[in-house]
Amino acid sequence: MGDFVENTKKAKDKTSVWLHFLKSKTNSEAKCKHCNKILLTSGGSTSALRNHLKNKHLISLDSAKTAHQQPENEEATPSTSKKPKKITEYLTTSDSMELTISRMVTLDGIAFRVFANSADLRRLFKKSNYALPASANTIKNIVMKCSQNVKEEVKFVIASLKKSGKNFL
Numbered sequence: 001m002g003d004f005v006e007n008t009k010k011a012k013d014k015t016s017v018w019l020h021f022l023k024s025k026t027n028s029e030a031k032c033k034h035c036n037k038i039l040l041t042s043g044g045s046t047s048a049l050r051n052h053l054k055n056k057h058l059i060s061l062d063s064a065k066t067a068h069q070q071p072e073n074e075e076a077t078p079s080t081s082k083k084p085k086k087i088t089e090y091l092t093t094s095d096s097m098e099l100t101i102s103r104m105v106t107l108d109g110i111a112f113r114v115f116a117n118s119a120d121l122r123r124l125f126k127k128s129n130y131a132l133p134a135s136a137n138t139i140k141n142i143v144m145k146c147s148q149n150v151k152e153e154v155k156f157v158i159a160s161l162k163k164s165g166k167n168f169l
Contacts, residue, residue: 004031015061017049032056034152058096058149097130101139102146112136112143 004022021030023041030041030049034057039048053059104110113136115121125132133139161168 004029017046017053017061020053020057020059021049034156057152058099058146059153097125097128097132098142098146101132102143105139105143112139115139 003025005025007016007018007021007023020033021039022033023030027044028041029038030046031038032049032052037052037056039052041049050061053061101115105112105115115132116134116136116139122132133142158168
C-alpha cells in the first residue's frame with residue numbers, strides 16, 4: 001500500500017470511475033474518495049471500482065446521466081439561466097430497489113410496515129426481480145442508508161463544484 005494520486009489522464013471524462021477514486025503509484029490499487037476503501041485494480045480493470053460505487057454508494061456510472069456529467073457544449077459555455085438549479089439535479093439517478101423504496105417512503109409517505117405487509121407491493125417488486133424485505137426495520141435501515149448516501153453524494157457534488165470555482169448564492 002502506497003501513496004495515492006489523482007488519475008488526471010482519465011478523470012476529465014465525466015463518466016470515468018476515476019472521478020471517485022485515487023490511483024496508487026504502482027497502478028495496482030485504487031482508493032475510494034467517498035469511504036477511503038482500498039480496492040485492487042488487477043490488470044488495469046475498473047470493474048471492482050464500478051461495482052463498489054454501485055453497491056456501496058449507489059452511484060451508477062453506466063446510467064445515461066449521473067450527477068457529475070454535463071453535456072460537452074455546456075462545459076465551455078457559462079450558464080445563462082437565471083433559474084437556480086434544484087439539488088436533485090445534481091444527484092445520481094438509479095432504479096435500485098433501495099432508492100425506489102426510499103423515494104416511496106420519503107416522497108409518497110408510505111409507511112415502513114406497508115412495505116413489509118403489502119402482498120401487492122411484494123408482487124410488484126417481484127415482477128421487477130427485487131425481493132422486498134419482510135421486516136419494517138429492514139425497510140427503515142434501507143431508507144436510512146440511502147439517506148446517508150444521498151447526504152454524502154450532495155457533499156461530494158458541492159465540494160466538486162467549489163473546487164471548480166463555482167459560487168453559491
